[in-house]
Amino acid sequence: MSTPDVLEAHADDEGLRLSLPRGAEDRPVDLLLDDQRIGSFWLERDTVEREGARWWAWPAALRPHLVGRTRLSLVDHASSEQLAALDLVLGGPSDPEQRIVVADAQGNPLGLDKSMRLMRLFADRSAEHLDPLLDSIEDVLAALRSCGVEGFVAYGTLLGAVRQGGFIGHDSDADLGYVSAHDHPADVVRESFRLQRALVEMGYPVTRYSGLAFKIFVQESDGTRRGLDVFGGFLREGVLYLMGEVGHPFEREWIWPLGTASLEGREVPVPAQPEHLLAAMYGESWRVPDPAYQFETPASTRRRLNGWFRGTRVQREEVWDPYYSRRGAGAKDRPSDFVRWVRRRERRAVRAVDIGCGTGADVAFLARHGVEAVGLDYCRRAFARKQRKLARRDLPATFRWANLTEVRSTLVTGALLSRSPGPTVVLARHVADATNADGRANLLRLARMALGGQGRLYLQVLSAPAPGGNPLGVHPIDVDALEEQVRASGGTVVARHDLAGERPGETDPGATPYLCRLVVQWPQ
Template sequence: MEPAPPAGDLLTALSVDDDGIAFRGTEDRSVDVRFDDQRIGSFWTQRDTVEQGPGRRWRWPDALRPYLNGRTAVTVLDHVSQAPLGAVEVALGTGEGRVRVADAKGNPLGLDKSNRLRRLFASRSAEHTEPLLDAIEKVLGALTAAGVRPFIAYGTLLGAVREGALIGHDSDADLGYVSAHEHPYDVVLESFRLQRSLVELGYPVTRYSGIAFKVGVREGDGRMRGLDVFGGFLRDGHLHLMGEVRAPFRMEWMYPTSTTTLEGRELPAPREPEHLLAAMYGPSWRVPDPAYKFETPPSTYRRLSGWFRGTQANRERVWDPFYLRTHGQQTSPSAFVRWVLRRERGRAETAFDVGCGAGADAAFLARQGIAAAGFDYARRAFGKRAKAARRGRLPLRYQWMSLTELRSVLPLGVELSQVSGTKVMLARHVADATTAYGRANLLRLARMALDGGRLYLQVATAPSPDLPYGVRPLDLDAFLAEIDRSGGRVVARHDLTRDTVRVRSRIDAGTPDAPPYLTRLVVQWP
């Protein structure tokens, strides 16, 4: 395969293989990729690539790789001017036939801004987009009748204001509204009232969070189309709009609404839409960018999650499916809890197992006469054991809690601090399975609850095929620094190799000089 001819300073020495597109260039710009005459996707030449030798490489997104079999002419174009920057004929995969990126019905697919393959608006005729526009008008009318003032939002608003049309590289439609309420609690109540009104009108609704949901609209051919509805409100001089916006804002920029034209239809828009578009897409929103990536500030994400997303974070996508597959069955106590018991027998009166999972360790401690409580944010994990505990006579209970929600951690910390007697807390593969925020809250909870008692931790410190599901090895020095900042003192530390620890209820054969991959810590707060 010969490299394409040079294309100026932006992109030279273009080559294509099964791993992606390689080139040389130092300018960062949005470019489009075509296979033959079909636009496949877009990327930024510096931001979305990795360094490779003297040049850069854009790796094929995972969603695209199953289609990379055959020959095709790969062309890279400047997105704004559509000037070709390089082209090459290439054989990918088997090299047989022509590469075709399409759905089962032969409709062309393209990568959206999240690198998911979708049927994009650029490949749809007016006949196909008319039902979408009808659905937008219907749901806007239903929301208005329910008592809010909706408008088209995000990419739908951007396309209408900038081009008067649906954006070619987009694939869905978004609506929004700004509540008259200022308190999150009232905004959530209003959102659920909107949902009930829509359901009464016959619309199926799927909820994303406290103030965001999807409305299903059935088209003439029987196909169900979903429209996302994002709620928002003003508080402390800032607009908070799900999806994820927090920006200085004035209500007079929003209401009374104006209108804008989308594919020949007049639809409601914010009174001064440029302010909302700048909050959504930045000051350069007028310049088309099919590879646009919205980077949510961590403070905004935490704020909106705390108000509206609650217990959803990572649970429905990761942990509920895991416990559904495994039926929540950890039937035998871990080697870790046996180690804790050897150190605490005859001393500890109460034990709190944070991130208890299926709850076997808490049940084991209760059978030893220690009052035990297991806490986890995936109820599916301990559900069966919780029912059995309520029926039995053991000093055992299970309770939901989430380390990534301060409103969950603080009340529980106060409650556990009132428990009298000698207390210990266990956290086996919790610090290495949660976020930095979750680790900070784990240490906060222990400091509040233990009153001089001990926190027992087991964390992974190196990769290993034996690590439990969802665990990511920690930088131990960084974690020790977190403990120190919390006021805690490590009073014992044990580094473990495979020949010194039982993992998943079996002894793994190790070598005498095997490096440690697990560390157990005992922490106390004065």
């Protein structure tokens, strides 16, 4: 139990329950387990209210380690004042004396980074471990310079160099940036791809995030393969756009000519007046350490950067690619009850489009019934196995990559689909409830283009939390608001079915509905 007049805290296998003193100021705190700093969070901003207290759930990456005994402490990050301390037993250990250990397989301590991933943080690394990283930074900056671009350290690496002359203890990676001499998005994208080709020719493996950001992999002297992020930027109409988070009024002389700062005893290039870039990245309070800092990019900046350069990888590497990799060849892959229900209602359909097709099981079902089926998905890895299998069997099925959060992808895909004649049905099972408002608008736009007034769109969404947990990436949405969005697109909801399970009529009629199916039409 903590000191009551400071902060009352309780913990269980789900998370932390905190009772804050009345009028307490929101502030970041460090979470320690047996005196090892694990991560940080803000007492109010990063918690939710539950039964008169604040609740902080254990991050998903940390949960597997929470088995055993520990001494939990919450410490004010700025003053190092201990706010709460309690002894815990979590996870039901078989050995009553087992201690919680948050470390990798080699025993190196791990901590939560800003993305709530468990990483080896700089605070737990010696100078011997940091030297290979510094060597990599110098190598990559030299490679960029040989390609005609003057790079500099950026984001947390720049912040640490300017504020304290070294890496930030709670950080885990290094970032680089550059500002192009071009001022048009198309030209800076062309330059970025030219840089990538040149670096690959030098022997550097490179993977791309977007039209203006990529990661360079470097083999360090200790054998570690490290990736350094390179964020491109450019000045346009008095605004600096730097990939990641920046869209801010800026002057050329704040960047050029580049200056230097000390990073762990080495001189590294920085913008001419780095305080202006740090203010654009972290706000005017950048000098005050905040281990739980969250970027709050203005919507206008995010829309510009998405429209110009990115939108093709959101959650793909973090969620969908790993998910479909784990499924493996032996995973169950059966058609859904939803596609069977649609097929019963649309016997005359000769063509179908499955938006968000996933593994392609519903596409295969339709193709086996003689329907010319097209599967669309954001993750190519999801349908790759089914695509090869159906091609070998010469079934009428094709697959395409499509991204509902990109207007360009939506319009191109919709134009291609609109060229195929014949009665059409479009299916979208757990798509509207797995994307954002822009994605839902593009879902309706794509369906309308594909149908051309000659068929119907069938939607299935989660309208309330599902018993046993929601499907991966899916969250309940307001179906009434979705219907309003349909009407705003010019469509009509011709049928609505609220269900307490996948199969209508096969569940307890008294059960609470949590699924909703909508049938939508647009006029010719």
